[in-house]
Amino acid sequence: MNKNKHLIVIAGPTAVGKTDLCLEIAKELNTEIISADSRQIYKELNVGTAKPSAEELQKVKHYFISNKSIHDFYTAGMFELDVLELLENIFRERDTILMTGGSGLYINAVCKGIDALPRVEKEIRSDLIKQYEKEGIESLRYSLQKLDPASYRTMDLKNPKRILKALEITIQTGRPYSSFLTRQSKKRPFNIHKTGLMRERDELYDRINKRVDQMLEKGLEAEAKQLFRYKHLNPLDTVGYKEFFEYFEGKISREEAIRLIKRNSRRYAKRQITWFSKDQEIKWFHPEQKEEIKSYIKKQISTC
RNA sequence: GGAGCCAUAGCUCAGUCGGUAGAGCAACGGACUGAAAAUCCGUGUGUCCCUGGUUCAAUUCCAGGUGGCUCCA
Numbered sequence: 001m002n003k004n005k006h007l008i009v010i011a012g013p014t015a016v017g018k019t020d021l022c023l024e025i026a027k028e029l030n031t032e033i034i035s036a037d038s039r040q041i042y043k044e045l046n047v048g049t050a051k052p053s054a055e056e057l058q059k060v061k062h063y064f065i066s067n068k069s070i071h072d073f074y075t076a077g078m079f080e081l082d083v084l085e086l087l088e089n090i091f092r093e094r095d096t097i098l099m100t101g102g103s104g105l106y107i108n109a110v111c112k113g114i115d116a117l118p119r120v121e122k123e124i125r126s127d128l129i130k131q132y133e134k135e136g137i138e139s140l141r142y143s144l145q146k147l148d149p150a151s152y153r154t155m156d157l158k159n160p161k162r163i164l165k166a167l168e169i170t171i172q173t174g175r176p177y178s179s180f181l182t183r184q185s186k187k188r189p190f191n192i193h194k195t196g197l198m199r200e201r202d203e204l205y206d207r208i209n210k211r212v213d214q215m216l217e218k219g220l221e222a223e224a225k226q227l228f229r230y231k232h233l234n235p236l237d238t239v240g241y242k243e244f245f246e247y248f249e250g251k252i253s254r255e256e257a258i259r260l261i262k263r264n265s266r267r268y269a270k271r272q273i274t275w276f277s278k279d280q281e282i283k284w285f286h287p288e289q290k291e292e293i294k295s296y297i298k299k300q301i302s303t304c
Numbered sequence: 305g306g307a308g309c310c311a312u313a314g315c316u317c318a319g320u321c322g323g324u325a326g327a328g329c330a331a332c333g334g335a336c337u338g339a340a341a342a343u344c345c346g347u348g349u350g351u352c353c354c355u356g357g358u359u360c361a362a363u364u365c366c367a368g369g370u371g372g373c374u375c376c377a
Contacts, residue, residue, distance in 0.1 A: 038341070048341090073339085074338090076337075076338045076339095076340075080338090102341075103341080104336090105336080106340080112337090114338065115337060125339095156335070156343090158343095158344055159344040161336095161342070161343045161344080162343075162344080164339090165337090165339085183337070233339095234339045234342080237341085237342060237343095238342080241341095242341095263330080264341080268341050268342095269341095270331095271334095271340090271342095275335095275336080275340090
């Protein structure tokens, strides 16, 4: 453990005000920002992901924004490795760096680690998806019970994505998925200080609704239209885009699409809150408590 | 001034021939070690406008009040 190196995490639900505050703190600490956001990573996704503006990106160096394509396959596990590698380089030159974002799994992958899993061949995944589509989740459950009974016992058997994951690893390696999981949290060679931003629910929802209106003004619909042909790609399974796709397909009205974007963003925020509130290491603040946050961070850095 | 209609969940409304009530939307709670802005699970949250009356029992029937809407003046 290097006592002089610090990763400052600033987590929080969507639209709480992470971007503005982090820019300010980064400037104050004369450092840079690592984004932990599973959608801002993609260069094709802009308006709908509320990325920092070009101007803001110029003021403070950001990592993991627009550095992947929606055609790439990317996961939390890859994010862990990429960030650790980056941190090794960054910490040669500076002692402190910020990491901010709303993707709880990504943040955990960096802070606690995630068990290493092998890469899965495309055909295995697509075959399993075909099996799911043709024969339903029952069929997946049956396969799992046969191939990895340990996972079958502990897993949420109503969640197709979970079963699919376990099966693809098991089939790829010939070893049960459960045998890869140690669930041990990894030690990091640097200090981690977690803070979180939170607002009253009403206040947060109001900001979400308004931000969606702003996205529309900035051209969300045009962006979605351009990406419509890629709607089958996972990164496009995202609030703000998928609702517009439904509209383009004539399934819902434009008005309804906008209503659903707002609602789904609110629900997303709720899920983030549930995830983050489980993390006892997070010290919570209201985004307007700027001075308190800054002094808290400085204190954390100096007392370590 | 007179008459009629309405008042039930956050919203729009259904319902109870008298036995304390439900649907859509919204909301709320949770799970989550690799697609995570994803995926999955769970939950009616209620002075049935108020006050009396009738009744074993009133959100339901009756009367009055209050508020809203409409019509006649």
